[in-house]
Amino acid sequence: ELKVEQNPLFLSMQEGKNYTIYCNYSTTSDRLYWYRQDPGKSLESLFVLLSNGAVKQEGRLMASLDTKARLSTLHITAAVHDLSATYFCAVYLKGAQKLVFGQGTRLTINP
Amino acid sequence: DAGVIQSPRHEVTEMGQEVTLRCKPISGHDYLFWYRQTMMRGLELLIYFNNNVPIDDSGMPEDRFSAKMPNASFSTLKIQPSEPRDSAVYFCASSFHRGETEAFFGQGTRLTVV
Numbered sequence: 001e002l003k004v005e006q007n008p009l010f011l012s013m014q015e016g017k018n019y020t021i022y023c024n025y026s027t028t029s030d031r032l033y034w035y036r037q038d039p040g041k042s043l044e045s046l047f048v049l050l051s052n053g054a055v056k057q058e059g060r061l062m063a064s065l066d067t068k069a070r071l072s073t074l075h076i077t078a079a080v081h082d083l084s085a086t087y088f089c090a091v092y093l094k095g096a097q098k099l100v101f102g103q104g105t106r107l108t109i110n111p
Numbered sequence: 112d113a114g115v116i117q118s119p120r121h122e123v124t125e126m127g128q129e130v131t132l133r134c135k136p137i138s139g140h141d142y143l144f145w146y147r148q149t150m151m152r153g154l155e156l157l158i159y160f161n162n163n164v165p166i167d168d169s170g171m172p173e174d175r176f177s178a179k180m181p182n183a184s185f186s187t188l189k190i191q192p193s194e195p196r197d198s199a200v201y202f203c204a205s206s207f208h209r210g211e212t213e214a215f216f217g218q219g220t221r222l223t224v225v
Binding site for chain 1: 144153154156159166167202204212213214215216217218219
């Protein structure tokens, strides 16, 4: 059974700082997705990572995938308040054709 | 396209009543998913369809839950009878070529069973 674990689960940080959210998964997969969810809202797709070594960047967010280590990271550079949200990683389990989500990381950025 | 459309946005019902949640996927998408989100269990995949055919319903919690997709533009998730522990946000999502592209989520239905 595929397990997807994010850490930290809660993160409070100051504006302007850098930080990284980690997503570890237990079974081989070469497809990983990052989503953002604002309180009371739906999930918004941020990044699609489809191969080992894939790196995607959008604004202050950068995501990477290491399939050998079964690890993806979401790096936040010079955080701003607007990035406060819950971030989910989701791993695609090819055999079962399932997308399994991590627990989510609730990010709060303080002025 | 307006995205994935779910209705209702909020539903409050009494225990024992039947509840039907509705979803219209993005036109052209051939996969449709139903997820449930709770604080305790996070995001759980309940069932998914490919070309209107249910492929995996192993996440459906029990026989009180059923889902249908009569055509490419409409799906329902039904709970009968509903129980307080069914209270959650239910999301519908759709995608094209599952795994090849990301799934796009609807706004969700917040269900409260009292």
